[in-house]
Amino acid sequence: MSDADDDAFIAVTDLTKTFRVRRRSGLLRRTTSEVRAVDGISFTLRRGEMTGFIGPNGAGKSTTVKMLTGILTPSGGRLRVAGVDPWKERTRLVRRIGVVFGQRTTLWWDLPLRDSFGLVRRMYRIPRDRFEENLARCVELLELDGLLDVPVRQLSLGQRMRGDITAALLHDPDVLYLDEPTIGLDVISKARVRRFLARLNAERGTTVLLTTHDLSDIEQLCERVVVIDHGRLMYDGALSGLHEVGQGERTLVVDLERELPPVEGITGARTVRTEGPRQWLAFPASASAAPLVSQLVAAYPVVDLSLREPDIEDVIARMYEGSEGRSPSTDSGRPGVQPQR
Amino acid sequence: MAETLSGACARAVLGRAVWGLRAYGFIAAMWIRSSWAYRASFAIMLAANFASTALDFAAITLMFAQVDALGGFTLPEVAFLYGTSCVAFGLADLLLGTAERVGRRVRDGTMDILLTRPVPVLSQVAADRFALNRLGRILQAGLVLGWSLTRLELDWTAGRMALLVSMVLCGAVIFGCVFVLGGAFQFWAQDASEVQNAFTYGGITLLQYPPTVFGKELVRGVTFVVPLAFVNWLPALRVLGRDDPLGLPGWMDFAAPAVALLCCAGAGALWRAGLRAYRSTGN
Numbered sequence: 001m002s003d004a005d006d007d008a009f010i011a012v013t014d015l016t017k018t019f020r021v022r023r024r025s026g027l028l029r030r031t032t033s034e035v036r037a038v039d040g041i042s043f044t045l046r047r048g049e050m051t052g053f054i055g056p057n058g059a060g061k062s063t064t065v066k067m068l069t070g071i072l073t074p075s076g077g078r079l080r081v082a083g084v085d086p087w088k089e090r091t092r093l094v095r096r097i098g099v100v101f102g103q104r105t106t107l108w109w110d111l112p113l114r115d116s117f118g119l120v121r122r123m124y125r126i127p128r129d130r131f132e133e134n135l136a137r138c139v140e141l142l143e144l145d146g147l148l149d150v151p152v153r154q155l156s157l158g159q160r161m162r163g164d165i166t167a168a169l170l171h172d173p174d175v176l177y178l179d180e181p182t183i184g185l186d187v188i189s190k191a192r193v194r195r196f197l198a199r200l201n202a203e204r205g206t207t208v209l210l211t212t213h214d215l216s217d218i219e220q221l222c223e224r225v226v227v228i229d230h231g232r233l234m235y236d237g238a239l240s241g242l243h244e245v246g247q248g249e250r251t252l253v254v255d256l257e258r259e260l261p262p263v264e265g266i267t268g269a270r271t272v273r274t275e276g277p278r279q280w281l282a283f284p285a286s287a288s289a290a291p292l293v294s295q296l297v298a299a300y301p302v303v304d305l306s307l308r309e310p311d312i313e314d315v316i317a318r319m320y321e322g323s324e325g326r327s328p329s330t331d332s333g334r335p336g337v338q339p340q341r
Numbered sequence: 342m343a344e345t346l347s348g349a350c351a352r353a354v355l356g357r358a359v360w361g362l363r364a365y366g367f368i369a370a371m372w373i374r375s376s377w378a379y380r381a382s383f384a385i386m387l388a389a390n391f392a393s394t395a396l397d398f399a400a401i402t403l404m405f406a407q408v409d410a411l412g413g414f415t416l417p418e419v420a421f422l423y424g425t426s427c428v429a430f431g432l433a434d435l436l437l438g439t440a441e442r443v444g445r446r447v448r449d450g451t452m453d454i455l456l457t458r459p460v461p462v463l464s465q466v467a468a469d470r471f472a473l474n475r476l477g478r479i480l481q482a483g484l485v486l487g488w489s490l491t492r493l494e495l496d497w498t499a500g501r502m503a504l505l506v507s508m509v510l511c512g513a514v515i516f517g518c519v520f521v522l523g524g525a526f527q528f529w530a531q532d533a534s535e536v537q538n539a540f541t542y543g544g545i546t547l548l549q550y551p552p553t554v555f556g557k558e559l560v561r562g563v564t565f566v567v568p569l570a571f572v573n574w575l576p577a578l579r580v581l582g583r584d585d586p587l588g589l590p591g592w593m594d595f596a597a598p599a600v601a602l603l604c605c606a607g608a609g610a611l612w613r614a615g616l617r618a619y620r621s622t623g624n
Binding site for chain 2: 019020066069070071072073087090091094095097099101103104106108110111112115118119122123124
């Protein structure tokens with residue numbers, strides 16, 4: 001298929017979505033206010049890229065994903081996915097994308113997995129041999145054997161999620177959207193899903209856009225992250241770059257010979273915590289640890305040292321806080337709140 | 342050029358309709374097969390469906406135990422009216438009854454999932470949980486209709502036969518349209534709270550009973566009785582060889598197919614508008 005540019009396989013330009021919210025004010029009167037759920041977002045994804053899409057609740061993530069999947073019509077801006085305008089050619093688009101909603105299943109609750117997959121085959125008009133091949137691969141890699149004849153409602157959350165992922169991949173989509181694919185899963189199921197997604201991306205070159213609140217998903221799977229808040233793009237780039245933008249800090253954990261007052265006089269570092277002979281020194285993630293360590297060893301009786309990388313959750317939390325002040329104006333209450341779901 | 346363009350357009354629309362029907366077929370077939378796994382429960386549901394609708398007619402026969410005619414109609418004549426309208430309604434309910442669930446789908450977010458599949462949303466909504474046990478109603482009404490025909494001693498000309506078949510089929514189409522219209526309406530009134538208000542403030546009498554007694558049945562009554570008058574009542578009178586008490590022009594008796602087509606166009610347009618509204622506002 002040569003109808004899509006591989007460098008801008010998903011191209012989003014100045015995308016906006018405005019919802020009109022009607023609210024009752026008084027007995028009969030109603031006020032209508034406009035809420036910008038998505039406020040001029042632009043980014044492009046290369047073919048085969050695996051990108052994390054994050055933001056707090058109500059940031060506009062789901063709204064953006066719904067526009068990318070052709071469910072919602074944008075209010076403004078341009079949008080192309082695999083060379084298709086999602087809202088104009090919904091049916092053509094959906095043959096080329098797979099969607100997994102972590103919170104609700106796309107499978108048929110009362111049908112066994114096998115029947116659900118059979119319906120998917122007919123809906124997408126997947127040739128029988130390709131269907132069998134894809135199904136066999138997913139069943140093997142996602143460890144679904146023995147579950148195919150179980151009605152979906154009897155599956156555990158992890159099993160159901162793996163079934164959902166299978167259903168989304170039977171028609172060989174070029175793009176896979178995953179909305180909270182590991183929500184509520186136990187550690188083993190999470191690892192299994194992540195391993196599978198990494199392999200899918202590496203072997204098949206499927207472009208993946210992953211929305212999640214679990215940042216370890218992103219740390220393990222994505223090299224690139226797009227962060228949005230209040231409907232605006234906050235960050236778009238490598239995961240490692242987030243630390244600098246979010247002013248992430250690394251921590252040097254120092255074990256001294258004995259209990260001492262908080263360490264002082266080390267350039268660029270400050271003591272954030274002491275506990276007996278152990279002390280925690282924070283310094284900017286972008287700075288080198290070597291001069292710090294040499295200064296410290298010269299001035300203090302150091303027994304042991306260890307270095308902790310910044311916690312990505314903290315970095316992102318700090319980013320959200322930083323954005324709180326300059327939010328797009330909305331009528332009242334929590335800024336940027338929009339009807340979710 | 343214009344011809345080829347409109348031709349392509351017509352082909353696209355036709356192709357979409359055929360694909361929609363095929364999709365309806367295989368989704369419904371899947372549900373039938375899956376319910377076949379629980380044959381006993383299917384049989385019980387079918388019998389229950391049969392029995393519960395049969396009670397309607399039992400009430401009518403009880404009335405006739407006291408009187409010889411109801412509004413000038415004999416029991417076989419009333420049975421004929423009952424049978425034709427119930428078969429039509431049953432067919433529509435069997436094929437499109439689940440279109441009523443749009444509001445729930447919008448609320449719980451499963452409408453979004455339907456939109457991510459390459460199948461017309463109406464096919465998916467209408468074929469979902471396709472249940473053959475709804476045949477119970479059709480079976481029951483069909484028996485009543487059959488019995489009335491044996492008792493009516495009508496002269497079965499070709500015209501009369503055609504009118505009978507057409508009135509049942511057109512009735513089914515029109516009831517089906519009402520189901521689709523009702524579903525489309527729910528794209529706007531998802532929680533139907535406005536409708537609810539109309540009922541709660543509507544009349545003190547209604548408030549004296551639990552709203553569940555009325556709500557659905559009253560809406561059904563009004564929405565289905567109006568088209569019924571034009572589609573079932575008038576041709577039925579002609580089949581029975583009676584005069585129309587309202588004195589409407591005679592051609593109205595044959596208007597059913599036209600009304601059915603009109604309903605289809607209206608229901609289709611409103612459905613598309615509803616879907617468009619949903620896609621621009623979300624939920």
